[in-house]
Amino acid sequence: MKTERSRMSRMSVSANSAFLMVLAAFLIVFPFFVSDYWIDVCVFWGINVLLGLSLNIIVGEVGLFNMGHTAFYAVGAYTAAILSQRFGINMWVLMLLSGVAAAIAGNVLTAPIMHLRGDYLLMVTVGLNEIIRITLINNPFGLTGGPNGLIVLDQFRVFGRVIQSPIDFYVLVWGCVALLLFALFRLQRSRIGRAWNYVREDAVAAESTGINTRWAKSLAFMIGAGIAGATGTIYATKMMVISPDSFTFAASVSLFAIVILGGTGSIPGVILASGAMMVLPELMRDFAQYRMLFFGLAMVLMMIFRPQGLWPSTRWSTRVKGGDAE
């Protein structure tokens, strides 16, 4: 039993690294063969990967149902846009600041609700998402520009080169993905990562082994929100205009779906699923009005035939969760 498990996890490690190598090879070769448009599709794919991975920390690692993740993303994007507009702070610094701002928001906003059981937490995060979006629309203190949103004029600079073209962003975004992947793999093997998984599998038992579950959950929200916030900066510079329309409940829902469709807790799963969510509708453009119909159908079929997700995580327990044995 024990040897079987360790063999399985070793297998999954090698499968993971094989996946990442294939992905890396693909990403390196891809831009040479396609138009800027497809590079741009991949930029948004990368942004969704960053967001998906950050949500995966909360949903996948700790098992907290968060269906309002774009709230934190919005906090990051708006922090960057406001500070850039008013103080002209360097974008790299802003990326850090917006990450911190979102992390603080993640902590402060979720601290009082951390004790809620799964579905209630889900509803509350939906509520937070709406609260933040509506607040942005209502333009408090003239900060957020209301429904028009804000213009972001400044851009990232690397040794004097302005990150501007699709390929620049491509390199920036996927570079960030690589860094994040490295950090996440380290995190998963760390004491914190193990603590998260204990909390997810059995919060009571985790508490009894001396893990502060509240702290573990808060930390996951902070890190997840922080990464989403930093991603918000990239998004703001890429779009050059941000408005509340980008941070809707529907956007949160599709992020949530990305994590589950990929295989909860699975890093390759998030990458694949966000790719599918981005690329499939693009490929189905010819179906025009029918494509969102097919897309909904695909989601249902996917869950029926592969409920564990595209690339299930071996670290997520195989135990049936809440379903009933017949």
Add this chain to the structure above:
Amino acid sequence: MSGSRSARLLVSLALLALLSMAQFARAAEPIRIGLQAPITGPWAYEGEMARNSVQIVADEINKAGGLLGRPVEIVLGDDQGQPQQSALVAQRMISEKVVAVVGTYGSSVNDPAAAIYERNKLVNIAYGSTAESLTTHGRKYFFRTCFRDDRQGEFFANFAADTLKAKRIAIIHDNTTFGKGLAEAARRPILAQGKAEVVFYDAITPGERDFTAILGRMGRTNPDVVYFTGYYSEAGLIIRQMRTLGIKAPFVGGNAAVNDEFIKIAGIDIAKGALMTQEPLPTDLDYPESKAFVAEYVRRHGEAPSSPWPVYAADAFKVICAAIEATKSTNSDVLMNYLHNNLKDYPGITGPISFDAVGDREGAIYLAYEVFGEGDFRPRR
């Protein structure tokens, strides 16, 4: 020697033939013009009408022999009414090497696309995005065939104070880029002129259907006129719920409220007498272009377009084609310069079209429309 000479001649002749064939081939290659519109999503209906309208113009041009001897082709991009999709569609238009782009409908959706077109120096002409902010960023390649919110807001301010003799004005918007933009644009001149006061100013949430609470609160401020700057679907509900609550103040809608659906939702008894600030509708235009266009649209789709926006899309397309024809060029800078400087009073479907320095259309004409008992909008006399 002579053999080699004739061989050389033969080769050069063949080359010439090839070249001319290539020339011919290139001539037959279509000129591609983008249309960015919401084909799916909540504004799908507007997107569909825009596509229908542009198609009519394109077919007409192709029937008449195309542009510069080449056919025109529409490259459709569905932005779903979402900013991120809009950015992607913009990038796709650039990758598809379209000559210029028509679009899009919503202002906040248009903004990211316009930013990308600007960076890639691609002429883009919006057809439904009326937010002032779009032409305040100094973009050179952005134009629009529709008019700006502030012109309409100003028109309302004068109309309310001078024609309706209103002293107390209530303004309700819907917190969208467009609705709030127009509401702000109306409130500013009212405050500046000082002829009337704004007694109520609040927003509804689009997609909801019960506005009795906000209307009740508004009713207590005793407005002489109510200006709603959102869309027809909510406008229809608002006027009906106002009347149910016993608020008798005249209802004025913005140009997004002008739609047959408004009358259907409100009911003709209630809708009758409602006023709208509005550019002249295609059916009310006396230009021959408008009559021909509306006739063709009715022939194909059984009814006239129910909102003005698709016609602006058709005009945007026409203007692009006109610029290509006049400059014999598909170069973006040439087109941009032409549109800014040389296009004067081009006879569009919606009247003469010229652009000012920031890309806004010149010479806004607004009318107050009234809903008549027969269930149609007619200019108020």
Add this chain to the structure above:
Amino acid sequence: MVFFLSQMVNGLTVGAVYALIALGYTMVYGVMRLINFAHGDFFMMGSYLGYTVLVTFLAAVGLPLWLVLLIATAIATLGVALLGVFVERVAYRPLRRSGRLAAVVSALGVSQFLQNAAMLIWGARFQAYPPWAAPDAAWNIGGVSVSLMQLLIIGISLMLMVGLYLFVQRTTAGTAIRATAIDHDTARLMGINVNSVITLIFIIGPALGGIAGVLLGLYYRQIHFTVGWSYGLKAFTAAILGGIGNIPGAMVGGLLLGILEMLGAGYISAAWKDVMVFGILILLLIFRPTGILGERVAEKV
């Protein structure tokens, strides 16, 4: 005072409909622990079906209005109930053993599908119920305006809610539903066919949503394929507010939410109304994590 009473009438009208839709959420959740994100779209489908029946089939027939409305409501209700059973069979039942998250994503897929199907069937434009269908009568009682439609909505909703409550509390089938909600396995050991119970839930919930759809269609006239999403979100909030899985909770939550919304929009600001609603939800859950009437049961994940 008059203003306050008006807001209460309006709030009750909206709240009664939220409650009807919330019942569907709460029953499905109670029995299956599934957040059926497609439930709002059943409501939307109800609106459209009622519209179609009214406009296409009955406009010409010379039946009395009340009969026409009854037929339209019946057909819409039946149609949506069938749709509910079908959706459960196809999209949820195969996932019963695959965990809750998979089912949630499937529900999101169904929602997406239904919305776009409605768009393709009825068109992307707004549709309006024919003006002859909705009774226009309204009274002014001491300054408070009350319309016949409002009374009908409140009355029918309350009747349905009380009926459902009695059904669930008093009948054997109702007891079977409650037992299944508590414990599937033990319910099976009583000889209860859990699949039949779930089918029953997916008849009742969507049917209530369908009736709500027709009623609101008549009341507001305007319908659109996206309307299920926002009503679904509100109804789900109402269910949580009352304590999800709890039938009286959904009723209380729905009515309360409707009243809160109207008072918020009537006294504070319509633009900030939803912030207030969700803020109250969060505050309530902080102090009473299982909602107003929710039982303090351990999480069953």
Add this chain to the structure above:
Amino acid sequence: MSLLSLKDVRISHGNVEAIHGISIDVDEGRIVTLLGANGAGKTTTLRAISGLIRPRAGHILLDGQDVTTLPAHELVNRGVAHVPEGRRVFSTLTVAENLKLGAYKYRSQPKRWQATMDRVYKLFPRLEERSSQLAGTLSGGEQQMLAIGRGLMAEPRIILLDEPSLGLAPKLVQEIFRVIREINDSGTTVLLVEQNARMALRISHNAYVLETGKIALSGPAAELRADPRVRKAYLGEN
């Protein structure tokens, strides 16, 4: 022919096999006990018999008919009642509602289930006193009585009892075993899973000992009681 027999039944949880081919026979009118340590697979076996889980291989016969693949509610109709481990009463339903659900298959015959309910009340007078109380407010012993009573409401031919004495005070344990014998005396076959091997063996006719998913020992209860291995492992004697 036995009323209930398991033939080479194998049961898996996910990919892990928990029961490795067991055969059990329960004759009509008997009390048969299934002994075993925690995790030996007793509860799993009962759940398979009552149709809550489906065996991976083998057959379960009821009255000679193959019922292996029947769903749980169908087995109830055929006369199998299962009183699950940990009582599992419906805590937010009243005592009377709990009992009524036990007679779910007779729901359209009110006279019949009312008569059965009277019999159950006679067996457990405490339940009658508390009939309108919520089941969750009962004491542990009362809940166990309710669970058994609820099982009896189906008028089963065989009742499966999973750890009925677990966690009860000694006096109540005595009471429960008295009731089990009474149930059996009235003609109902009993398959009992018990930790309290001493008491169980005393009242039962036959017994099986389950160890890590296999039948280790079986035979008449009296014989097993004398078996040194049983005495050591389950009766706490040397």
